[in-house]
Amino acid sequence: MQQLKQHPRVAIIGSGAREHAITWKLSQSPLHPVLYTVPGNPGMWDLAAKVDVSPSDHAQFITWAQHESIDFIVVGPEQPLAEGLVDALAAVDIPAFGPSAAAAQLESSKAYSKSVMKEADVPTAKFEAFTDASKAMSYVRTLAFPVVIKADGLAAGKGVVIVDTEDQADATIRDMLEGNRFGASGHKVVIEEFLVGEEVSLMYFVDRDTVVPMLPARDFKRVGEGDQGPNTGGMGAFCPVPVFLERNWTPYVTDKIVRPTLQALNKQGITYRGVLYVGLMITHDGPKVIEFNARFGDPETEVVLPLLSSDLLEIMWATAHDELSAVNVKWQDAASVCVVLAGGEYPAKSDHGTPIQLSTETPEDIRLFHAGTTIENGQLVTAGGRVITVSAVGQDIPSAVKWVYANITQAHFAEMQYRRDIAHNWQR
Incomplete structure (x- = not known):
């Protein structure tokens, strides 16, 4: 394996709180990487250079990476993985972190994933996959309620519906298969028993x-x-x-x-x-x-x-x-808790353009990971359903819970909502 040199040029694809956390952690590397975010968010731009190039356009993205002599690419979200970006980079010898499109089918197709689990004798919920609504409903009637209905493809975390009645099941299945609720991702559904x-x-x-x-x-x-x-x-x-x-x-x-x-x-x-x-x-x-x-x-x-x-x-x-x-992968003997600050109408609607106020001094062991944020006219504003994730580290979960909620007002915007009971079941 070719060793990474000091100050490697590393690009992170994605713009959510997950990618902000990855960028933050990569910035702590003893190799002192030069970081780029594609496109990133305002929290990431404090740590890395913003790049306005689409990873969905493989040719354009590869041209940029070669021109900038990028040493390594970290793919955060699922969509570029499903689209085969890692495969395209491998074809031109640019190392990347993330699975191939074939391997990413474990996420991009729930029907495929369940078939692999069945082949591997992995413990999972009983299931069947359908493209026909009436056949799907016939299977639903063999299960006890509640029943889980999943859009087969990627749906940004919103493609899973738990139903309690036949009427709800029928409406949900028809909404996915015939109503085009999730586009091509919902043209096949997986019906599962509720665990x-x-x-x-x-x-x-x-x-x-x-x-x-x-x-x-x-x-x-x-x-x-x-x-x-x-x-x-x-x-x-x-x-x-x-x-x-x-x-x-x-x-x-x-x-x-x-x-x-x-x-x-x-x-x-x-x-x-x-x-x-x-x-x-x-x-x-x-x-x-x-x-x-x-x-x-x-x-x-x-x-x-x-x-x-x-x-x-x-x-x-x-x-x-x-x-x-x-590599020796080591962990702190500590605990961490995070709370998401979301728009007032989330998940039904995203929040866009609402000014966000951030504390100028964040206490030790508190991190504000940006999710749905952007800059408009020099002002940090909302740009999504989930806006900021407040993360805290403590010696144990109760102390981390206390610390995160004591610092929840480190970020504020009009109509924001958050749960006040995160980690309520930490002992179970």
């Missing part, structure tokens, strides 16, 4: 030969306190999950879920490199897979990366070159 338990997100660094688990986290998808209201992209998270660690579930997930899944991909000629996100439900029968993602989770990244002691750039570079086994 009961506590959710845990466990992310892995993965290369050809090695899998390295990160710390387990739990995010909060529902917009309202008490886990009420519609699903969102995530309203907050905490890390680690004490009960998960006490019960030693990580080796189980590694051996019964992650390795068999990767072996099933290998049988198809697919090598996975990057982050594999395993969304789990801890049921009475043990952990079962809710979903795979082909990249860091959001908001989990904003609580996991603050606890990483090792050099993230070294880990990512080694992963991209199948040298992960040579």
